[in-house]
Amino acid sequence: MPELRKDPVIGRWVIIATERARRPSDFVPETAKPKGAAECVFCPGNEGKTPPEVLAYRPHGGPWTLRAVPNKFPALQIEGELVPSGEGIYDRLAGVGAHEVIIETPDHAATLATLPEAAVADVFFAYRDRLVDLKKDPRFEYILIFKNHGAAAGASLEHPHSQLIATPILPKMVIEELDGAAQYFRYKERCVWCDIVRQERRDGQRIILDEGGFLALAPFAPRFPFETWVLPAAHQSSYEQIQPNEVEALARLMRRLTGRVNRVLGEPPYNYIIHTAPLREGPLQHFHWHLEFMPKLTRVAGFEWGTGFFINPTPPEAAARFLREGGD
Amino acid sequence: MPELRKDPVIGRWVIIATERARRPSDFVPETAKPKGAAECVFCPGNEGKTPPEVLAYRPHGGPWTLRAVPNKFPALQIEGELVPSGEGIYDRLAGVGAHEVIIETPDHAATLATLPEAAVADVFFAYRDRLVDLKKDPRFEYILIFKNHGAAAGASLEHPHSQLIATPILPKMVIEELDGAAQYFRYKERCVWCDIVRQERRDGQRIILDEGGFLALAPFAPRFPFETWVLPAAHQSSYEQIQPNEVEALARLMRRLTGRVNRVLGEPPYNYIIHTAPLREGPLQHFHWHLEFMPKLTRVAGFEWGTGFFINPTPPEAAARFLREGGD
Numbered sequence: 001m002p003e004l005r006k007d008p009v010i011g012r013w014v015i016i017a018t019e020r021a022r023r024p025s026d027f028v029p030e031t032a033k034p035k036g037a038a039e040c041v042f043c044p045g046n047e048g049k050t051p052p053e054v055l056a057y058r059p060h061g062g063p064w065t066l067r068a069v070p071n072k073f074p075a076l077q078i079e080g081e082l083v084p085s086g087e088g089i090y091d092r093l094a095g096v097g098a099h100e101v102i103i104e105t106p107d108h109a110a111t112l113a114t115l116p117e118a119a120v121a122d123v124f125f126a127y128r129d130r131l132v133d134l135k136k137d138p139r140f141e142y143i144l145i146f147k148n149h150g151a152a153a154g155a156s157l158e159h160p161h162s163q164l165i166a167t168p169i170l171p172k173m174v175i176e177e178l179d180g181a182a183q184y185f186r187y188k189e190r191c192v193w194c195d196i197v198r199q200e201r202r203d204g205q206r207i208i209l210d211e212g213g214f215l216a217l218a219p220f221a222p223r224f225p226f227e228t229w230v231l232p233a234a235h236q237s238s239y240e241q242i243q244p245n246e247v248e249a250l251a252r253l254m255r256r257l258t259g260r261v262n263r264v265l266g267e268p269p270y271n272y273i274i275h276t277a278p279l280r281e282g283p284l285q286h287f288h289w290h291l292e293f294m295p296k297l298t299r300v301a302g303f304e305w306g307t308g309f310f311i312n313p314t315p316p317e318a319a320a321r322f323l324r325e326g327g328d
Numbered sequence: 329m330p331e332l333r334k335d336p337v338i339g340r341w342v343i344i345a346t347e348r349a350r351r352p353s354d355f356v357p358e359t360a361k362p363k364g365a366a367e368c369v370f371c372p373g374n375e376g377k378t379p380p381e382v383l384a385y386r387p388h389g390g391p392w393t394l395r396a397v398p399n400k401f402p403a404l405q406i407e408g409e410l411v412p413s414g415e416g417i418y419d420r421l422a423g424v425g426a427h428e429v430i431i432e433t434p435d436h437a438a439t440l441a442t443l444p445e446a447a448v449a450d451v452f453f454a455y456r457d458r459l460v461d462l463k464k465d466p467r468f469e470y471i472l473i474f475k476n477h478g479a480a481a482g483a484s485l486e487h488p489h490s491q492l493i494a495t496p497i498l499p500k501m502v503i504e505e506l507d508g509a510a511q512y513f514r515y516k517e518r519c520v521w522c523d524i525v526r527q528e529r530r531d532g533q534r535i536i537l538d539e540g541g542f543l544a545l546a547p548f549a550p551r552f553p554f555e556t557w558v559l560p561a562a563h564q565s566s567y568e569q570i571q572p573n574e575v576e577a578l579a580r581l582m583r584r585l586t587g588r589v590n591r592v593l594g595e596p597p598y599n600y601i602i603h604t605a606p607l608r609e610g611p612l613q614h615f616h617w618h619l620e621f622m623p624k625l626t627r628v629a630g631f632e633w634g635t636g637f638f639i640n641p642t643p644p645e646a647a648a649r650f651l652r653e654g655g656d
Contacts, residue, residue, distance in 0.1 A: 006549055013549070015637060172636035181337055196336065225355065272630065297355040299482040300628065301474075302475060303474055305601060306501060306601030308501035310342045311343045312345065
């Protein structure tokens with residue numbers, strides 16, 4: 001059973017994934033993996049090699065165009081109860097949660113930039129559908145949706161996919177955003193992200209795309225070169241509140257954004273994550289869901305691990321200009 | 329001038345290193361750099377290619393055995409005043425600070441594991457000497473000492489070196505440790521790291537080395553496989569309080585630890601950082617300086633960036649056993 005353990009000084013939780021415990025010899029230097037679909041477990045025809053699907057889109061009763069399945073090597077496990085236990089000054093919790101993979105398309109070689117608009121929209125519909133379903137499990141406090149694209153960004157499989165992990169506790173990063181945003185709201189009676197949208201629209205220099213009710217912008221204080229935030233212009237605290245026409249607009253923007261990133265930066269690996277309100281809180285006036293897109297261009301090193309500061313060699317105003325002028 | 333910028337939601341500072349601003353074409357995929365000393369700016373004979381040294385050890389008036397120089401491409405600049413400025417809801421600060429490189433040895437091919445004990449001790453003496461000197465500059469609140477070893481851990485030069493960055497504000501990670509430790513102290517009237525030392529010595533299963541007044545242990549909740557903390561067994565809040573015989577004991581332990589890591593894990597890249605008390609605070613009862621050693625074996629991906637949680641596939645008890653039995 002995986003275990004959640006808490007650092008006794010700063011309260012940071014880690015997941016000790018005992019089920020896939022790795023010995024020293026398992027950390028072999030990376031080698032170029034064979035490309036291609038020949039033995040891909042996510043490709044059509046290999047459905048039996050994944051755990052049974054929890055969601056699938058099969059338009060007009062035809063073959064699947066998208067599937068969601070439990071992760072075969074989950075970081076957290078769906079079975080079990082939330083049992084806390086102590087060990088002297090230390091705290092641990094059974095690693096109960098969910099870990100799913102969203103197989104975005106049957107096409108092994110596709111990307112968000114090359115898929116048809118409707119197929120990209122299905123990916124963002126699937127995020128909503130899985131959130132709505134998993135929210136029913138009272139053991140979960142939060143669900144993080146994320147995508148690792150490319151080996152250097154942590155993707156272990158090439159076939160286009162996203163993931164989600166449902167956790168029994170609120171993640172530290174989400175608590176920090178909630179606390180900061182609540183403090184801002186108490187003082188100003190306004191949502192901080194709504195204020196960001198207003199100020200960025202007035203200023204213009206960090207905006208990359210602004211269309212269909214969604215913005216893509218380079219944040220004022222980005223951790224990484226070309227880091228981009230995507231958020232609805234109008235206040236909305238939970239991703240699962242999104243309406244079908246909004247999903248379609250978001251998908252169009254994400255398709256265009258990833259296309260520009262590919263052209264400007266040479267198809268880099270990337271991660272993105274969605275920060276949505278905690279599952280157990282109703283619509284919040286002070287939280288505004290958003291997607292954080294991070295191309296993997298630099299390496300995080302000692303200074304970042306030791307301080308929590310980031311050194312970013314590309315000012316966001318320059319990054320936004322390159323992506324704004326990146327053509328479609 | 330580099331700029332410090334603050335995220336308006338969670339208050340995280342980033343350094344926008346405008347002086348070395350990078351355009352999209354600068355982010356070329358990594359290629360294997362030529363190995364060897366031929367054109368190394370840190371090798372003997374090339375002293376003129378670094379900025380003038382701020383520290384050097386030249387035993388008996390002979391050639392240097394260790395040098396410290398300002399970083400030629402500093403993340404923060406020594407000149408300038410701390411001018412805060414606003415931009416609507418955003419905050420920024422002139423990027424004043426210091427960024428130095430400690431060239432650990434004239435020997436291009438050496439490592440902490442292969443250098444003689446006395447040479448390793450000089451590295452840890454140099455950390456103390458630079459801390460004592462830079463502490464005199466009243467603009468600095470904190471100094472982080474760190475080492476990136478190997479390209480995958482962020483080292484851009486092969487020659488053995490450490491770095492330090494002096495910052496005009498306390499880093500987020502240090503604030504979190506100080507807050508957590510102060511809270512623990514208020515409740516228990518004991519230093520949390522002293523309690524960790526006591527419990528780990530009693531338990532034994534996470535201890536790797538315990539000699540000369542220093543411990544190397546696998547922490548209870550490590551972010552990374554084989555993460556190791558090194559700390560003095562007796563309470564000491566600031567690194568610069570270290571005594572000569574303690575520097576020698578620490579160097580012996582670090583030399584042995586890196587040797588074991590090399591044998592057990594195949595000479596992996598690694599980072600380490602030293603967390604010491606803030607410059608402007610006297611000896612603290614609740615803070616205990618420590619070194620965090622992190623071999624670079626896995627990749628940080630979307631889940632970690634989105635949650636602040638880490639997924640670690642190697643339980644610390646197993647990691648400690650491998651390193652304890654790793655031989656010398």
